[in-house]
Structures are given as structure tokens and as C-alpha cells.
Amino acid sequence: xxxxxxxxxxxxxxxxxxxxxxxxxxxxxxxxxxxxxxxxxxxxxxxxxxxxxxxxxxxxxxxxxxxxxxxxxxxxxxxxxxxxxxxxxxxxxxxxxxxxxxxxxxxxxxxxxxxxxxxxxxxxxxxxxxxxxxxxxxxxxxxxxxxxxxxxxxxxxxxxxxxxxxxxxxxxxxxxxxxxxxxxxxxxxxxxxxxxxxxxxxxxxxxxxxxxxxxxxxxxx
Numbered sequence: 001x002x003x004x005x006x007x008x009x010x011x012x013x014x015x016x017x018x019x020x021x022x023x024x025x026x027x028x029x030x031x032x033x034x035x036x037x038x039x040x041x042x043x044x045x046x047x048x049x050x051x052x053x054x055x056x057x058x059x060x061x062x063x064x065x066x067x068x069x070x071x072x073x074x075x076x077x078x079x080x081x082x083x084x085x086x087x088x089x090x091x092x093x094x095x096x097x098x099x100x101x102x103x104x105x106x107x108x109x110x111x112x113x114x115x116x117x118x119x120x121x122x123x124x125x126x127x128x129x130x131x132x133x134x135x136x137x138x139x140x141x142x143x144x145x146x147x148x149x150x151x152x153x154x155x156x157x158x159x160x161x162x163x164x165x166x167x168x169x170x171x172x173x174x175x176x177x178x179x180x181x182x183x184x185x186x187x188x189x190x191x192x193x194x195x196x197x198x199x200x201x202x203x204x205x206x207x208x209x210x211x212x213x214x215x216x217x218x219x220x221x
């Protein structure tokens with residue numbers, strides 16, 4: 001099987017504001033990706049929950065909540081610098097991953113298996129709870145960019161569609177966050193186990209293709 005597409009970036013200061021209709025993707029010294037739009041607004045791309053969160057002085061983890069890697073805190077505890085605070089010490093951790101399809105200047109193109117994600121041990125028995133897709137450069141007004149997710153399972157287990165309605169980035173838009181069809185998770189097929197392979201398919205793109213497609217997947221118990 002071919003290696004998934006990847007991009008290597010050098011960390012540094014934020015770049016200049018791009019021209020109208022463009023965005024700039026870059027990495028900073030805090031080990032995060034950012035993009036800056038033509039209004040000069042810098043936005044951090046979604047990542048996994050912080051590793052530095054710890055329970056507050058009086059907070060304690062609930063039966064399922066854990067401090068440390070998931071950054072969840074007890075009812076009265078404060079969240080870490082990147083963590084999320086718990087709900088009375090019983091909140092489940094949410095872990096997010098991003099899948100980058102090519103470089104920020106590559107046209108989005110159709111096809112099955114545009115990228116793959118292997119479920120690690122840390123996500124065993126988790127459920128897919130949120131999906132999103134972003135283009136670094138918006139496509140034209142005609143058509144939309146569609147993204148489907150297929151759990152190809154492991155050897156001999158068969159495949160299932162994880163979305164009952166595909167994600168769609170609409171004409172002239174950059175993200176499913178502003179779409180009328182952001183993608184609907186099939187709750188009958190949202191569970192994942194260690195070693196399963198999630199395949200990213202792109203069944204359709206804009207008439208004038210957008211560039212730099214990034215997929216976000218969030219999992220929780």
C-alpha cells in the first residue's frame with residue numbers, strides 16, 4: 001500500500017497577510033498548524049486534546065474521566081493550557097486527528113482512497129463524534145467538494161460507510177462548518193477498534209477545484 005500524502009513545514013513566525021481570496025498555512029514554534037486569511041485573522045487548526053491538563057486542587061476524576069493525556073479536570077479543577085475541563089469529573093476525553101490530502105496548493109481531486117487513517121491502540125472502542133473538512137483555497141461557485149469516510153475494517157471484516165450523508169464544502173466556501181450539508185455520522189457504524197483502516201474518498205469536487213483539502217475526525221467514548 002502506498003504511503004499517505006504528507007507535508008513537512010518549518011516552524012517560525014506568522015507570515016504576512018495573503019491577498020484577497022487566499023489563505024496561508026504555516027507551523028509555529030508551539031508545534032501547531034495555523035492559517036491566516038486575507039483579513040489577517042490567524043486561526044489554529046483543530047488538534048487533539050492537550051497533554052498538559054491536570055485536575056484542580058479539589059477536583060477528582062470521575063469513574064471514566066482521567067487526568068493527564070486527555071487534559072480533563074474534575075468538577076472544581078481547572079483545565080490545563082490546552083486541555084478541556086471535565087463535567088463533574090465524569091466527562092469522556094475527545095481526541096481529534098487531522099488528515100492532510102496533499103499540499104496547500106494541490107487541487108482537490110476525485111477518487112477513492114485519497115488518504116487512509118489506521119486506528120491506533122489509544123482509540124480502541126472509541127466512537128466517531130465529529131467530522132469537518134476545510135479547503136485552504138475555496139473552489140468555484142459551481143458544484144461542491146464531497147468527502148466520504150469508509151471503515152475498511154481489518155482482514156476479512158468487510159467495509160461500512162461511516163457517514164449516512166457525506167460532508168460537502170459548498171460553492172465558494174472553504175469549510176463544512178458553513179455548509180448546509182456538513183456530514184452526518186451513521187451511529188450504527190461510528191465505532192472503531194485498533195487496527196481498523198478508515199479510508200477517505202472524494203466522490204465530487206467543485207467545477208473549479210479548491211486547493212489543499214484537510215479532513216478532521218474527532219473520537220470519544
